[in-house]
Amino acid sequence: MVQKFLLFLLICSAVITMSFTLQKRKKVVFFGDSITQMGADAGGYIRQMETMIAKEGLSNQFELVGAGISGNKVTDLYLRLERDVLSKQPDIVVIYVGINDVWHKRLAGTGTDYVKYTEFYDAIVKKLQAAGAKVVVCTPSVIGERKDNSNEQDGELNMYSNWLRQYAKEKQIPCTDLRTEFQNYLIANNPNNAEKGLLTTDRVHLNAAGNEFVAKAIWNTLKTIQ
Structure with a gap:
């Protein structure tokens, strides 16, 4: 009788443990600037990603949280x-920053020089990892949608993106290479070499197609993280 009771308790304990395990979702925080702030609004890339996750029947596995502030x-x-x-x-933090670090050099006479950018980025990643969070890095996308590297700040964006790719490789951190994804899309879909209107509204901020594009790219990375 005692053995049956102990077995019953063991089974109950296992069921309770499994239920808590199944209910716990991975909390993903999206850390960035106005693109991410807008991404948390209706139609933004974070909300579109939630829809994608739901269609794959995985809503019970992920909680998406926006932490973007304009101008950052x-x-x-x-x-x-x-x-x-x-x-x-958070369980996972997606870092999407770099546009303003480059853009504001021309827009407002501020910005972040290359060395300072790399140092602060590395410091952020180390703090997140020390806290037990997994990290996904994103290369900065575009400041202008011309497909031939003739946008004024393409050179700097490429430089910052090259560093991020190498950094992610060295640190074995997942990287969503938005810079390359955007460039490849624009080469294929911008025959008139327009400055905006394909994935952005104003050369930087995402339109509906851009939000969907970013959502797909980041989700393809997130789903590979164990």
């Missing part, structure tokens, strides 16, 4: 890392 550069992300990301106890 890598230094801003570092300063609000504790408050806006680590306090949420």
Whole structure:
């Protein structure tokens, strides 16, 4: 009788443990600038990703949280890392920053020089990993949609993106290479070499097609993380 009771308790314990395990979703925080802030709005890339996840029957496995603020550069992300990301106890953090670091050099006479960008980016990743979060890095997409590298700041975007690709490879961190994805798309779909209107509204911020494009690209990376 005692053995049956102990067996019953063991089974109940296993069922309870399994139910908690099944209910726990991976919390994914998207850390970035205005593109990510808008990505958390209706129709944004984070919300579109939720729809994609639901269609694959995986809604019970992921919780998506936006942590983007307009105008942010890598230094801003570092300063609000504790408050806006680590306090949420994320399982995965997707970092999508770099556009303003380059764009604001021309737009506002500010920005972030290359060496400073790499140092602060590395510091963010180390803090996230020390807290037990997995990291996904994204290369900065576009500042202008011309397909032939004739946008004014293509050179700098390529330089920052090249560093991120190499950094991700060395640190064995998943990388969503938005820079390459966007460039390949524009080569194939921008016959008139237009500055905007294909994936962006204003050369930088995403339109509906751009949000869907980014959602697919990042989701393809997220689904590979164990």
